[in-house]
Amino acid sequence: MQTMMRMTALSAAFAAAAAFVAPAALAQDSLYVPNLSYRTGPFAATGTPIMNGQRDYMTLLNERDGGINGVRIAYDECETGYNTEKGVECYEATKANAIVTQPWSTGITLQVLPRTNVDQIPVLAPGYGFSPMADGKVFKWAYNPPSSYWDGASMLLNYVADGDLSSLNGKKIVLIHLDAPYGREPIPLFEKYAAEHGFTFLPIPVGVTEMQNQSAQWLQIRRENPDFVFMWGWGAMNAGALTEAARTRFPMEKFLGIWWSGHDGDMAAVGEQGKGYRAVSWNVPVSDSPLMNDIRQHVIEKGLSQIGNQSELDWVFYQRGLVISMMAAEAIKAAQEEFDATVITPEQMRWGLENLNIDEAKLEELGMSGMVVPFQTTCANHTGHGGGWIIEWDGSKFERVSDILSPDREVIEPLEAAEAAKYAEANAPWPANDECSL
Amino acid sequence: MLYRVAGQFKTSYKADYALFPVRQDAWLLTFILLLAFVVFPMTANEFTFRALLIPVLIYSLAALGLNILTGYAGQLSLGTGAFMGVGAYACYKLVTIFPEMNIVVAIALSGFFSATVGMAFGLPSLRIKGFYLAIATLAAQFFLVWLFQKWAWLYNYNASGAIQVPNISMFGVPVAGPNAKAITQYYFVLGIVCVVTFFAINITRGRIGRIWKAVRDMDIAAELVGINLMKAKLLAFFVSSYIVGVAGALFVFLWRGAAEAELFDIQLSFRVLFIAIIGGLGSILGNFLGAILIVALPVLLGVVPRMFGLPISSAMVEHLNIMIIGALIITFLILEPHGLARYWQIIREKLIIWPFPH
Numbered sequence: 040m041q042t043m044m045r046m047t048a049l050s051a052a053f054a055a056a057a058a059f060v061a062p063a064a065l066a067q068d069s070l071y072v073p074n075l076s077y078r079t080g081p082f083a084a085t086g087t088p089i090m091n092g093q094r095d096y097m098t099l100l101n102e103r104d105g106g107i108n109g110v111r112i113a114y115d116e117c118e119t120g121y122n123t124e125k126g127v128e129c130y131e132a133t134k135a136n137a138i139v140t141q142p143w144s145t146g147i148t149l150q151v152l153p154r155t156n157v158d159q160i161p162v163l164a165p166g167y168g169f170s171p172m173a174d175g176k177v178f179k180w181a182y183n184p185p186s187s188y189w190d191g192a193s194m195l196l197n198y199v200a201d202g203d204l205s206s207l208n209g210k211k212i213v214l215i216h217l218d219a220p221y222g223r224e225p226i227p228l229f230e231k232y233a234a235e236h237g238f239t240f241l242p243i244p245v246g247v248t249e250m251q252n253q254s255a256q257w258l259q260i261r262r263e264n265p266d267f268v269f270m271w272g273w274g275a276m277n278a279g280a281l282t283e284a285a286r287t288r289f290p291m292e293k294f295l296g297i298w299w300s301g302h303d304g305d306m307a308a309v310g311e312q313g314k315g316y317r318a319v320s321w322n323v324p325v326s327d328s329p330l331m332n333d334i335r336q337h338v339i340e341k342g343l344s345q346i347g348n349q350s351e352l353d354w355v356f357y358q359r360g361l362v363i364s365m366m367a368a369e370a371i372k373a374a375q376e377e378f379d380a381t382v383i384t385p386e387q388m389r390w391g392l393e394n395l396n397i398d399e400a401k402l403e404e405l406g407m408s409g410m411v412v413p414f415q416t417t418c419a420n421h422t423g424h425g426g427g428w429i430i431e432w433d434g435s436k437f438e439r440v441s442d443i444l445s446p447d448r449e450v451i452e453p454l455e456a457a458e459a460a461k462y463a464e465a466n467a468p469w470p471a472n473d474e475c476s477l
Numbered sequence: 478m479l480y481r482v483a484g485q486f487k488t489s490y491k492a493d494y495a496l497f498p499v500r501q502d503a504w505l506l507t508f509i510l511l512l513a514f515v516v517f518p519m520t521a522n523e524f525t526f527r528a529l530l531i532p533v534l535i536y537s538l539a540a541l542g543l544n545i546l547t548g549y550a551g552q553l554s555l556g557t558g559a560f561m562g563v564g565a566y567a568c569y570k571l572v573t574i575f576p577e578m579n580i581v582v583a584i585a586l587s588g589f590f591s592a593t594v595g596m597a598f599g600l601p602s603l604r605i606k607g608f609y610l611a612i613a614t615l616a617a618q619f620f621l622v623w624l625f626q627k628w629a630w631l632y633n634y635n636a637s638g639a640i641q642v643p644n645i646s647m648f649g650v651p652v653a654g655p656n657a658k659a660i661t662q663y664y665f666v667l668g669i670v671c672v673v674t675f676f677a678i679n680i681t682r683g684r685i686g687r688i689w690k691a692v693r694d695m696d697i698a699a700e701l702v703g704i705n706l707m708k709a710k711l712l713a714f715f716v717s718s719y720i721v722g723v724a725g726a727l728f729v730f731l732w733r734g735a736a737e738a739e740l741f742d743i744q745l746s747f748r749v750l751f752i753a754i755i756g757g758l759g760s761i762l763g764n765f766l767g768a769i770l771i772v773a774l775p776v777l778l779g780v781v782p783r784m785f786g787l788p789i790s791s792a793m794v795e796h797l798n799i800m801i802i803g804a805l806i807i808t809f810l811i812l813e814p815h816g817l818a819r820y821w822q823i824i825r826e827k828l829i830i831w832p833f834p835h
Contacts (some may be wrong), residue, residue: 117777118791127733128528128776136523149639149735153655169637218626220637227636247739251544275568288817298549345790428761458636466643466654 050084052469065082069106069113070081073133073369074141078121081250082274084304085356086143090116091346092360095338100368107371110381114364121274130154139163139367139389145221155180156470163370163390165363167300167319170224170451173422174459175393179472182392184366185425186321187413189454190446191297192225192269194319196232198444199267199295202416208237213260215253216271224295225271228454234459241265243428249295250276257283270296277305281313291315291432300324303354306432314434321427322411324358331405335360354435355430362411369405370395377412393418397425407417412443418475422447488594496678510619513667518660526659527732528776533768534670537729540752541677542720547750548758549681550713551693552602556595557749559621560718561725562741563591566631568726569640573633575827580652582668584730585784588703588722595718602710606696618743622664626739639737640759642730653763662731669727673720678761680716689713690759721749755806757816766817775802 074093077086081374083275097114106112115365117129117153126147137162142148148168155162164172164180168210170187172178186194214229215224235242241263243256253276260268268289271278277300281429285293301318309316324332330350338344351357374383375393383391395416400409414425429441480501487493498502509731517530543557571583584799602610602701625631632640644654650658652665668750688709691699700706729736748771756767778798781791789797813819 047711062645076791079795116791118795125735126530126826128779131524131527132780145637146639146735146739147639147739148735149641149737153641157655219739220639223636248742316666316689393770462641465641468644468656 043177048235054236062082070138070371070382071115071133071136072114072139073117073129073137075119075129075133075143075147075424076116077121077143077219078116080122081120081247085274085277085302087300087347088302088304088354088356089360089363091351092357092362093364094360095344095346096333096364096368098321098338098360100335102341102343106156106373108370108381110244110375112368112371119143119147123150123464126150126317127375131244134158136372138383138385139392141363142369143167144356144394145169145224149220152178153466159389160385161345161392163363163367163392165366166359167221169460169462170228171455171457171462172317173420173424174421174455175417175421176472176475177301177459177463177469178238178421179182179470180389182416182421184395184416184421184423185299185397186380186427186446187422187424187451188224188271188297189228189451190422190424191427192228193232193451194444195269195295195297195445196229198319198429198441203460204232204236210266211239211241211263213263213268214240214271215240215256215260216244217273217276218246221273221299222271225400227267227458228451231450231454245272245276245280250274251278251279253283257289258282258288260289260415261287266293268294269285270275270294270300271446272296272300281305281316285312285438292317295319296430298359301430301437302356303351304356307436311434313432315392316432317429317440318437319423319427319444320355320430320437322355322359322362323409323430324353324355324437325408326353326412328408330338330361331358333406343410358410364409365405365407365411366392366395366397369397371399380456392416393421395423417477418472418476480825480831481658482829494832495659496611506810518663518814519662521663526663530663531659531666531732533765533773534666535724535732536749536752537765537768538670539721539724539749540674540756541674541761541769542717543749543754544722544758544760544764545677545681545689545720545781546713546717547753547761548760549686550689550717552712552713553708554614554717555608555611555743555746555750556598556621558659558723558741558743558745559618559798560591560595560721561620561749562625562727562738563594563718564588564722564725565729565736566625566640566742566772567591568643568730569633570631572643572645572730580730581583583678584723584726587596587726588719591722592719592724593716595721596711596714599711599714599718602714603707618746622738622742625741636735639735640705640729641735642733645789651770655734658730664703665725666731669723673723673785677720681761685712693759727756728813738796751806758783760816760818762821763818766821768769768819770805771802771803774805778802 052256076090078090097112100107101111117133119129120124121144123146127150130151137160141163148164164183169181170189172181173187177350200385229240242260245253245256273380294316296318298320299319306313346454370388370391373394374387375381377390393416398413412427413424414423416423424446426445427442428439428443430437431440483500485500500611514763539561546552546554564587567587568583571586598614601613632638642654644656645652650661652661688704690707691704696706750769755770758761775798778801779794782794
C-alpha cells in the first residue's frame, strides 16, 4: 500500500507540475482551431456526428490541399460533455493559441461570450447561441451564421401560413421546447407574432430530467388540439417527442422542428411512423457532391475519420459539421488574403468572419452546391440571415421539400436591437464596435 | 524526527487547548498558506487559476458548509446545490438592485438568505432523522431549482432565463465580471475561504461544536444532559447554509460568470456531498483534500496527454478520466473508509513516532 501511495503522490505531483507550466506551445506555422466538443454525456448522440463532420473537413483540407494557403490547421477537440463547468475549463485551456472558439452549448456560450471581449477571441456559433448576436455593432466578437433561432421561428411560421401570416388568425400553435436557455430563445418572437396576427401561442416546456418521458406534455398537446406543434428540442428530447407523437397518433404533418431537431439518428427511433415530420434547416445533405467524394477519397478511405458507420456520411448533422468547418476555413482564407499573411491572429480572424461571402459561385467552387444556404456577413450583421429550407423525413432519410425561405427581418430586427441593447446595459461597460459604419 | 513532539511542554490549560498544540502543525500550515498566498500566484497561469485553484477553493468551501451539518451535527442533507443557488441568486439580486453595494457585503448578506432558507428546510430535522431527513432536504433541492426557473424576477426577466454577472469593481479594481483578472479573483476567493475556515475551525472545536457532536453521536443522550436539540439542529442548519450560500455566490460571481437554474441541480449536491465524504466527515481539512481529489484531479488528468502530445482523442481522455477517478474513489474508500483526512492523521501519527515505532 505504501508503494501505491507513493506512486499516487508522485504522479499527482507530476501532473500538478505539468499544469503549472504554460499549455504546450504550438508550432508557429499552423492555425490552432479548437472545438469544445461533446462526444460524451447525455447529448453525445447529437454531438458526435457534428464533431465528426467538423473534424473531417479540416482533415480533408490538410490532406488534400496541405492546409489553407500552405498553413496546416491544428484542429483540436476539448471534451465538455455539454457540461458548463467543463466548458469554462476547455475555454481557458485552449484560448492561449486559439484564433477562434466554438463553445457549443448555449450555457457555455453565455459564460464565454463576455470573456471573449476581454480576451479578444472571436466566437463562432453557427445556428445557435443568442439570436441578438446578429447585431454586430454590439456583439463585436460573436458570430452565428447563417441563421438565428428567431430567423428559424419566423421561417417556420411563414411556411405553415404559406407566406400569409394573417391566415393564422384564430389558430393555435404549441411550442414544445427544452426548458433551458436554448429552448426559451424563440418565445419572445412567437409572442410578438401571436399578438400581431391573432393566433394562440402556447409554450410547453420539457425539463432536462424529463426529456425521455414526455407523456404529460403530449397529453396536454392532445387536449389542446393545436393546429401546429413546433419543437425546439435537443439530444434525447427529440427522439422522446417523436416517439410520443407517434404513440399518441399526432399527425406528423402538423409537427415541425428547428434545425437541431432534424437529426437522422433521432428519427431512426420512429422510422416509418415519423414520415411527414418536417424541420427547417440551413443545410441539406448532398451525398453526391464533389466535396463528399473528396471526403470519401481523402479522409474516409484513408481511415482518418472517427465516423462509426458509413451511412452516417449522409446524415444532416454530419454534413452540417462539414459546413460549420467550411465557414471557419473560409473566414481564415478571407483573413489571409486581406492581411497578406499565412498565420493569422484572432483579430484578423474576426475580420474574416465579418467578411464571409458564401454565395452560389463560392459554393460551386468548394463543391458544396446546395449543401448550405448562401449568406453574407458584414460588420453590422453577424448572422447573414441566409434563411433555410424545409426538410421532410420520408421514413428513412430527410428530403428537401421547399425552396429557400427567408425570415421577416423587419419584424425581427427591432427585437434584436432591443435585446442586444439590454444585454450590453446589463454587462456595462460593454465595448461596442464603433469602427462599424454600416 | 521531523514531527518530534518531545520537549513541547504545556504549562497551562490555555496552551493545551491552543489551535496548534504541536509546533510542527503550525509550521506546516504556514508553509501551505505561503504556497497559497505567494508561490501559486507567482507561478500559476490563467488556466491554473480558473480551472484548478479557484474551483478547488470554492468547492472546498461548499463542502465545509455541508460538513458542518452532516459531519459535525449528523444531519444528512441533499440540498446543498439548491442552497448554493439561493446564495447565488440572492447575491445577483442584491448586486443588481444596489449596484453601489460592495461585493464583499453583498456576498456576506447573500449567505443570510440561504441560511434562512436552509433553516426553514431544516425544521423537519426536529422530527425525522437519517435517510428520512435526506428525503426532506431532497424536496428543498427540487423545489428551489423549480423556483429559480419559474420566478422570473430572480433573473431580472432575462430572455435566456440565466443570470449574468455584471462588471463589479472594489476600490477601483475589477473583481467580478469579464474584466476581472484571474489573480484578483483568486486572492478574493482565497481571502474569504481563509476567513470562513478560521471561523469554522473555532466554532467546531468550541462549545457549539461539542453540542453538535453530542447531538450527532446520540441525540437522546444529548437531550438528557440538557442540550436543546431544536436550537442545536437549527443552528447547524443556519451556519451550514450560510457557508454554502457564500460558496454559491462565489461559485457564480467569482468563477462561472453566468448561471442557469439547472446548474444548481442534484448533481451539484451530490458532487459536494462526495467531496465531504471522501475528504472525511467531521473534519475541516478533509474538505480541501476531497476537493483536490474530485475537482482538481480530473482537470490534471485531462491536461497530461495534451502536455505530452499523446495521440488520444479528447473524448477518450474523458472516458479514461471517469474510470480513473471512479477507481480512485473506490480504492480510497476501501482502504480508509473515514476519508482522506484520516489518512493525514495516520501519516502524522507515524511521523511523530518515526523512526522508532513501538
